[in-house]
Amino acid sequence: MKRFARVLRDAQEQLEIPEPSRTRVLLEMASDLEDSFQFHLSQGCDEAEAARRAEEAFGTSEEALKHLTRIHEAGLGGMQNRISNQIGRPWEKVLLVAIVAFEIFATAKIVSHEAFFLFLSPFLWPIAALALGALVVTVWKLYQIFFRADSDVRQIRSGLGALLFFAGASLAVTGCGFLFHIQRFFRLNYEAAPESLFINFAGWMATISFMMILGLLLAMLTALIWYVLINLAARSERREVEELLGAQV
Amino acid sequence: MADESKTTSAPSAQGAPLDIQSLSRSCNEVLILSTLSSGPHHGYQLALELEEKSGGAFRFKHGTLYPILHKLEHDGLIQGDWLDEAGKRKRKSYRLTPAGRSRLGEQVVEWSEFFERFFNVVVEAKR
Numbered sequence: 001m002k003r004f005a006r007v008l009r010d011a012q013e014q015l016e017i018p019e020p021s022r023t024r025v026l027l028e029m030a031s032d033l034e035d036s037f038q039f040h041l042s043q044g045c046d047e048a049e050a051a052r053r054a055e056e057a058f059g060t061s062e063e064a065l066k067h068l069t070r071i072h073e074a075g076l077g078g079m080q081n082r083i084s085n086q087i088g089r090p091w092e093k094v095l096l097v098a099i100v101a102f103e104i105f106a107t108a109k110i111v112s113h114e115a116f117f118l119f120l121s122p123f124l125w126p127i128a129a130l131a132l133g134a135l136v137v138t139v140w141k142l143y144q145i146f147f148r149a150d151s152d153v154r155q156i157r158s159g160l161g162a163l164l165f166f167a168g169a170s171l172a173v174t175g176c177g178f179l180f181h182i183q184r185f186f187r188l189n190y191e192a193a194p195e196s197l198f199i200n201f202a203g204w205m206a207t208i209s210f211m212m213i214l215g216l217l218l219a220m221l222t223a224l225i226w227y228v229l230i231n232l233a234a235r236s237e238r239r240e241v242e243e244l245l246g247a248q249v
Numbered sequence: 250m251a252d253e254s255k256t257t258s259a260p261s262a263q264g265a266p267l268d269i270q271s272l273s274r275s276c277n278e279v280l281i282l283s284t285l286s287s288g289p290h291h292g293y294q295l296a297l298e299l300e301e302k303s304g305g306a307f308r309f310k311h312g313t314l315y316p317i318l319h320k321l322e323h324d325g326l327i328q329g330d331w332l333d334e335a336g337k338r339k340r341k342s343y344r345l346t347p348a349g350r351s352r353l354g355e356q357v358v359e360w361s362e363f364f365e366r367f368f369n370v371v372v373e374a375k376r
Contacts, residue, residue, distance in 0.1 A: 011312075025315065028292060028329075031340045032311050035293035057296075060312025067316035071323055 004033045007055055014065040017072040025068060033058055096228060103221040110214055119203060121211035123177030127170055127218060134166040134222040138229070145232050156233040163226035167219045174215030181208045277317050278326075279360060280307055282345065282353040285327060289344040292318065318343060326352050 008026055015022050033054050040050035110116060137159060144156050185204045189197050284290060284298055295318075296309045321327045326349035331339045345353070 025319075027339075028315070028341045029312070032291065032293040035291060035340070036311065039293070039297070057310065058312050059310030060315070061310075064313045064316050068319060071316060071319045 003037065003051055004030060004055065007033065007058060007060075011060055011065060014062060014069075016069050021072045025072075029058070029060070096224070100221070100224050100228065103217060103224060107214065107217045107221065110210065110217070113210075115206060116210055119206040119210055121177055121181065121207050123173055123180065123211050124214065126173045127177075127211070127215045130166045130170045130173070131218045131222070134163055134218075134225065137162050137166070138225050141229050141233075145229075145236060156236055157230070160226060160229055160233065163222050163229070167222035167226065170215055170219040170222065174212055174219070177211050177215065178208060181211070275356070275360075278321065279353065279356040281314075281317060281321065282326065282349055282356065285343055285345045286350065286353055289330075289342045291340050291342055295343065321349070325349075 008030055011029060012022065012026055015025060017025070036054035036057055037050050040053045041047070045053060141156060141160065181204060185200070189200050192200065280299055280303075281295065284295055284302070290298065292314055293311060296311050296314055299307050299309060318327065318329070322329050322343070325346055327343050328346050329341045329343050332342050
């Protein structure tokens with residue numbers, strides 16, 4: 001790897017993609033340069049000539065590196081790359097765990113409230129289904145990260161985007177539920193007597209409050225879990241890259 | 250061969266107008282997919298085999314292969330795996346995915362149609 005340090009440093013300067021993708025690309029280049037070097041050695045070149053030919057055949061252009069940057073920055077994967085690697089300090093980890101714990105506690109508190117099942121909105125069912133989907137993905141990913149030793153790092157990232165989908169869908173269902181209950185309330189109480197209007201309004205408020213708070217809490221919780229998992233995936237990737245660097249040098 | 254990064258279908262498929270710009274991209278893609286259809290290859294191995302099989306006609310600078318390979322990987326047509334070789338350094342090896350194999354099949358048909366039409370024009374001009 002040191003043999004081609006200059007070429008790799010040049011490539012590194014032009015690659016504006018976040019870690020660990022950048023290191024991986026550089027490792028791939030280093031590995032191919034070394035293959036090319038070995039090939040030229042086997043063809044009878046001396047070391048200096050083999051290195052010169054390997055560099056010549058390598059020929060990474062500025063345009064090619066820009067393309068690489070664009071590919072690795074594109075889409076959800078690129079966004080996830082940029083967002084991950086952000087939690088590093090212990091207090092950040094503690095804060096994140098505290099927020100997640102609070103969210104779980106608040107959700108449990110609402111669901112266990114005695115009035116919760118009296119004012120059940122039909123929109124809570126799709127929200128519960130989305131939360132269940134998010135739970136399944138979370139458990140599976142935690143199993144991959146902590147218990148399955150042979151997990152490929154790419155497999156950990158794959159499917160994490162589903163959590164963002166669940167969070168977004170939960171928000172969308174909550175919004176739809178809100179609109180539905182408003183129009184339903186006004187439609188049913190358009191000509192109601194003032195006394196019954198007040199009672200109906202209280203019931204409507206309870207139904208809509210439970211649904212909205214739970215929907216928003218679950219959406220936030222799912223998004224937070226995604227953030228935690230994406231950082232755990234980034235940590236696994238960093239470990240793999242360190243291992244690869246150790247093997248290359 | 251250019252180092253374009255878009256994954257494209259073969260040119261002029263099903264009689265559609267020919268997009269000259271996509272020609273080299275599509276050509277690069279089908280060349281790489283075809284080479285990988287014989288089994289997993291490292292980046293360098295891939296460039297070497299392409300050059301050998303084509304009698305030197307398709308010579309890739311290895312550095313220009315990465316955008317094509319990474320784009321194909323990003324699109325799920327090939328998969329790159331880091332392999333440990335008997336305690337030596339790790340190397341990234343690419344293999345065709347089922348989606349890549351199916352894309353290759355489509356591209357072979359499309360390129361055959363393209364060349365058939367191309368030669369129709371050229372042969373007619375020669376008469």
